[in-house]
Amino acid sequence: MSSRVARLAVAPAVLLLLAACGTNKTEAGGSNAASCDTSKGNLVVGVVAPLTGSVSAVGLGIQNATALAVDEANAKCAVKGYKLVMVGEDDQATPQVGAQAASKLAADDTVIGVVGTYNSSVAQAVQPILAARKIPQVSPANTNPSLTVGDNTAAPKRQFDSYFRVCATDNFQGPYAADYLVTKAGKKKIAIVTDGKTYGKGLAEEFTKRATKDGATIVDTEQVGEKDSDFSGVLAKVKRAKPDAIYYGGEYPVAGPLSKQAQDLGLAVALMGGDGIFDKKFVDLGGKEGDLATSVGAPTDQLQSAQDFVKAYTAKAYKDPYAAYGAFAYDAANAIIASTAKTLGDNGTWAASMRDALVKNIGSYTASGATGPVGFDHYGDSTNKVLTVYQVSGGDWKAVQTGTATS
Incomplete structure (x- = not known):
């Protein structure tokens, strides 16, 4: 992260x-x-x-x-x-x-x-x-x-x-997520929500660059606080933009409730995030079926x-x-x-x-x-660039794609 x-x-x-x-x-x-x-x-x-x-x-x-x-x-x-x-x-x-x-x-x-x-x-x-x-x-x-x-x-x-x-790193993870969401899942109108912190903001920036290159349109960009619990105001703006997916830059304590509240407001689209939301607690906090996350490496199990x-x-x-x-x-x-x-x-x-x-x-x-x-490598970065896309299915994360990413 x-x-x-x-x-x-x-x-x-x-x-x-x-x-x-x-x-x-x-x-x-x-x-x-x-x-x-x-x-x-x-x-x-x-x-x-x-x-x-x-x-x-x-x-x-x-x-x-x-x-x-x-x-x-x-x-x-x-x-x-x-x-x-x-x-x-x-x-x-x-x-x-x-x-x-x-x-x-x-x-x-x-x-x-x-x-x-x-x-x-x-x-x-x-x-x-x-x-x-x-x-x-x-x-x-x-x-x-x-x-x-x-x-x-x-x-x-x-x-x-x-x-x-x-x-x-996120200059691999963001593009990998965008390629999947836009090219493979076919989502062309995407709303971006971040928590404003370095991780979430930086990851969303990398995602956005690749998503627009892949042909998607960013229809709305919003920011929430990491300690917020009521997202109705932000989600009302997102809903008006009519996205077919939401990309969230941040961690699971916000992402889970955000996904649930979006669905409760009738915004029944997949929420996708990075490794910061890839935890069972995301689902426990409200992450719904069909939501997506990327994480580094291949599935450990x-x-x-x-x-x-x-x-x-x-x-x-x-x-x-x-x-x-x-x-x-x-x-x-x-x-x-x-x-x-x-x-x-x-x-x-x-x-x-x-x-x-x-x-x-x-x-x-x-x-x-x-x-x-x-x-x-000579910067101290990992030479292993394997990443995985996961989807919530049956109340837990299931791997749907693993590969070597390019920035």
Whole structure:
């Protein structure tokens, strides 16, 4: 997911809130095999994600999947001489809180890397804090292109050498959605509604560019607030425009009720969104039959490469499902762990001064992961551009198309 807000600095008043944020910290370490030497101590794999609040279903899946990767690595004595510990920090899907969480992790020299964030607006606050300490950040879910290449995609420039992601970006996801909705589903009159945040706004812009190129007409453009609950005013305007589909840029807490209220007002057209609405909670909150969403990667439960991950996650009996980004978090954590093992070798002793080498090793990391091939280009973006269109059918999401996207 994403957001393109001005880069945030951590104000002194914000730093005073660190202790409060700490009440949401979650730790997990797993058990090492009896033969593992852990005499050199602990190394931390951090997580920054929304662990409470309206999108916590996604954040908890990210945290649990990271914990799984840590537990498996410890069982295999993956990092010689050390026990890995997962430390989760709740960013509450809020940039300032994310900055607090990043500052806490950045102050710890034993942190080898951070899995996160989910929201791109939060990433913009977190990136400079972790980069200042050369701490690698591997996101399972940020999709806004500017995080890696800057705001001018025509003249891309890498923003932070320490930042990577294992998911495709919105300049692929938006066009992929538009091609499906306009060319395959035949929707030619589309209303755009966004929540005004970086992710939703940016994704809708990418969708709009391709949709108009594909021959559609954007008949109305509206904005709602992420905390709004009554959309009657906006939907009345949308209805007057007579669209045959609505494209929503935002997340499921708004998208579900928006879809239901549209139908209640007699606007019985499909609502489509991006990965931000691809969660069962969208349906629970009012998402209707026929609604559509795109999400990165192929369906986890259908990927042969993900079967071991799904089996291991299920065996852990986590309270929360792995959700849309659990498999991606698992791959992100393994990129950090494997690259740490490579950096240290069999006899190395960790020091924060080794982070430059660690970042370099993550940049050259390749593997067959739960989500398929894992690797990074010279901007830190995923080399895997697979995307899937899902449709609500029988009260749940069903994959209807999977393919490799082009921007």
